[in-house]
Amino acid sequence: MAPRAGKGKTAQANDAVLRKRMLRVEEHLELAQFAEGEFGANAVISNYINAAIGAGDVICGALSGSYNRSADHFEAVRMLKLVGEKRRRKGFEHGATKQDDGQLQRCRP
Numbered sequence: 701m702a703p704r705a706g707k708g709k710t711a712q713a714n715d716a717v718l719r720k721r722m723l724r725v726e727e728h729l730e731l732a733q734f735a736e737g738e739f740g741a742n743a744v745i746s747n748y749i750n751a752a753i754g755a756g757d758v759i760c761g762a763l764s765g766s767y768n769r770s771a772d773h774f775e776a777v778r779m780l781k782l783v784g785e786k787r788r789r790k791g792f793e794h795g796a797t798k799q800d801d802g803q804l805q806r807c808r809p
Contacts, residue, residue: 709769710779713761721761725754756780 711717732747756776757767764783768776 710766710775711769713757713765713767718758718761721754721758721767725751725758728754 713721728747728751732744732751735743735747753773753776756773760776760779760783761767764779766779768779
């Protein structure tokens, strides 16, 4: 069964949005690293989790042009699967073959 995105809310991701989101990811990573020596585990874990969620948004936005805005963080996983399925189908339409090891390879002319 093909994955379906669209269950949650999404937002358009242009270059400016992606840059802003990536800055937030970097901020959370820096805060988590700082908190490792100064504060409790909750501060560290929360910042690493927020950095991971933001990184997922950036990856999703870069690949699909939109990113997850719902409280369901698994929506980003569904969106990435959908992008992968579309790219895989597009590859097959343009002369790609699937090798025995599962890698997608372009046919040589």
